Amino acid sequence: MEILNLEGTEDTPKIILDKKNGIFEISGRSLPEDSAEFYRPVLEWIGNYGAEANPSTEFVFKLEYFNTASSKLILDVLSALEDIKGMKIMWYYHEDDEDMEEAGQEFSELVEIPFEFKTY
């Protein structure tokens, strides 16, 4: 499978989706002008990955900030991951960022995937 690698910018997150090396990570800031457009390739990649997924997958979210338009798309990403066997979400938040911790907990209540919470 091809690697999806997007450099982070001041308003879009860094994204690496690499099946071969087992790296699945969305990190940084997410406040793109058009969140649906930005996350479309990510959702497509996950759709393809689902057909030939690794036995287990740790999908890392390490977000510093995301806007509400992105939160909708993050839920879409999580919903796409929900159908893949052996999926686990690693939700990172800065140790004093209660809002990001709470955001992760809310997402975990909306999908049926195990979440592990970690500080950085």
Place this chain on the structure above:
Amino acid sequence: MNFIYELHRTMMSEKLILVYQGDFTQETTKSILAMAERNLDSSGEESSTKRKVFNVMVEALQNIVKHSDELVDGETRSHAAIFLIGRQANRYSIMAGNPIRKTNVPNLQKKLEQINGLDKDGLKDLYKEIIKNTTISEKGGASLGFVDMARKSGEKLEFSFPEMNADYCFFCLKVNVPRGDE
């Protein structure tokens, strides 16, 4: 020329640290965010307060970009809106104003009143409800912005709709973010 001094005095007395008026795009949003972030960093603001201010700013600015109505007055067309940040001893105030067609006021007002009628848990439930059941509208907003601003603020949203002319009102929004831990 004295209006320059008058404007300066108003900004000082209202404790405004940033004022922008004009067209709003994603590019201006990024510039304003960068300016405000530098200001908050250099004033040594607590990181939790900084994050909340940043959060409310993004939603307020992107609301203007996506939802401000174009003001059409005869031959004149304008997208002009205003964005302000004030810093008092105990709180930041993020303020925004933009033209809105009178026909759009009742819906918006209803939405804001609904949000102001909810407590912390009510806002959380509404947030989850919206995120689960809506798709991004054609303008790209998820109608989550106001709910999120109210949650980050912890206070009621302040708003008013002064009349501009027969067809338009000016939507004024003020969101307070307390400084310090609480």
